[in-house]
Amino acid sequence: MKALVIDGPGRSRIAELPRPEPRADEVLIEVSRCGICGTDIHIYRGEYLGTYPITPGHEFSGTVVGKGSAVKGLAIGDRVAVEPNISCDSCPACLSNRQNFCENWSAVGVTLPGGMAEYVCAPEKAVFKIGMLPFASGAFVEPLSCVLHGVQKARPQLADNILVVGAGPIGLLLIKTLIATGASSITVADKNQGRLAFAKTEGGAIIHTMSSLDELPPDRYDLVVDATGAPSIMGRTIAWARPGGRILLFGVPPSGSSVSFDAFAIFRKGLEIMSSYTSVRNSIQAIRLMQSGQIDVSHLASHELPLEKFTQGIELIENGTPGVMKILMVPKAGE
Ligand SMILES: [Zn+2]
Ligand SMILES: [Zn+2]
Numbered sequence: 466m467k468a469l470v471i472d473g474p475g476r477s478r479i480a481e482l483p484r485p486e487p488r489a490d491e492v493l494i495e496v497s498r499c500g501i502c503g504t505d506i507h508i509y510r511g512e513y514l515g516t517y518p519i520t521p522g523h524e525f526s527g528t529v530v531g532k533g534s535a536v537k538g539l540a541i542g543d544r545v546a547v548e549p550n551i552s553c554d555s556c557p558a559c560l561s562n563r564q565n566f567c568e569n570w571s572a573v574g575v576t577l578p579g580g581m582a583e584y585v586c587a588p589e590k591a592v593f594k595i596g597m598l599p600f601a602s603g604a605f606v607e608p609l610s611c612v613l614h615g616v617q618k619a620r621p622q623l624a625d626n627i628l629v630v631g632a633g634p635i636g637l638l639l640i641k642t643l644i645a646t647g648a649s650s651i652t653v654a655d656k657n658q659g660r661l662a663f664a665k666t667e668g669g670a671i672i673h674t675m676s677s678l679d680e681l682p683p684d685r686y687d688l689v690v691d692a693t694g695a696p697s698i699m700g701r702t703i704a705w706a707r708p709g710g711r712i713l714l715f716g717v718p719p720s721g722s723s724v725s726f727d728a729f730a731i732f733r734k735g736l737e738i739m740s741s742y743t744s745v746r747n748s749i750q751a752i753r754l755m756q757s758g759q760i761d762v763s764h765l766a767s768h769e770l771p772l773e774k775f776t777q778g779i780e781l782i783e784n785g786t787p788g789v790m791k792i793l794m795v796p797k798a799g800e
Contacts, residue, residue: 467796468582469772472518474511479772482520484584486531491586492539493531494547497600498769498793499580500524501778502608503717508575509779512720515575522794523549523573525580526595526603536589544598546606547580548591548748549573565614565743581772583796593748595756601769602755604793605638605762607744609751612638612715615741616646619713621688624649628681628705631692631716632660634765634791637667639692639715641760644668652686654678659787681705684734694718700725703736711737768792 470480487493499522507513508521529543539545551571552564559567573579573587595603612635621627627648629639632655640651644667653664654675661674675681678701687710689702694716702712703726718724731738754760767790770778778792 466583467772468520468578469522469775469794469796470518470520471509475509477509477775482582485578485586487533487536487586489533489535490588490590491533492529492536492545492589492592494525494527494545494580494585494587494592495530496522496525496527496580496583496585496796498526498604498766498795500604500608500766501775501782501792501794504575505581506779506782509776513575519575520578520582520585521574522580522582522585523547523575524604524607525574525585526600526606527580527585529592530584532589539589539592539594544595544600544603545592546595546603546748546752547573547585547587548593548610548744549575549579549587549607550743551577551588551591562745565745581775581794581796593752595752598752598755599763601766601793602762605755605765605791606748606751608635609638609642609755609760609762610744610747611635611741612642613747613750613754614744615639615690615713615715616642618739618741619688619690619711621646621648623647625687626650626652626685628652628654628686628689629692630654630678630690630698630702631694632657632664633692635715636660636692637664637765637790638760638762639690640664640667640672641762642754643688643690644671645754645759652681654681657785663790684708686710688713690715692716696722696724700727703727703730703734706734706736708734709736710734712739714738714740766791766793769795771798772796
């Protein structure tokens, strides 16, 4: 089979590898769509703990084409998406329903071969049927699951006034989810005008856009969500939250970076500050919200590229090219 292999920082190639054989508890999936995520870029740039060589890709969908002897709930031909974080289900974290902090964690596309290949294996317990959902939408099950986990931690209330800073693919998934929770207004801040225009189409009258952070009113928002991971912006969220408000730091900051907060303002305003790490059993929620039409991601994929164009895809993302949202890899020619 054809697979993308990253041999080390900045070195990727297309390889011809043997098609993997599913173990007893695994299924073999023919990959249809696999999103490029910041994590894949980190792996490519050498900024992530992982071992090389690795086939990346943890945001993918496809069809079950083989299964191990112990697989009961999935059949050949099932259309599926994968929850890439594989928990051991027996360590103290797993036994306390904190599978995202599993002490024996592994992940498809990070420590295990991923979805940027024609075929990939995954354990049955991590594979979810998507029914007739388009494969391109199925590739969003994983990022949407992470967003749902974060939004549930942030506990938005009906009619909240919410600020989302950063309108990339994750910012837009956050906006879509927050609309579904009954927000009365969502202000979206991003310096990229194209992204703001895109965000505006999401929720009509309740979406307000702002291209300069300096124009955001202080002490205003019930919930402030950072989707940039930029430490300088994370520190400013304190000012925008109303007294008694909540802040969700969702964007992934560079490892080793620090944030400077107005410590007295946190006390004086009685703020709740939260972060969110991956997801905990949110895949079924993500699939249901997409199947019901409550959250429609079909237009979030701006590009579909063959595996050969992985590095071009990364350049499109890193250059902030206008019109670039989520980029999906299509491993099989003619899909
Ligand atoms: Zn991801
Ligand atoms: Zn565990």
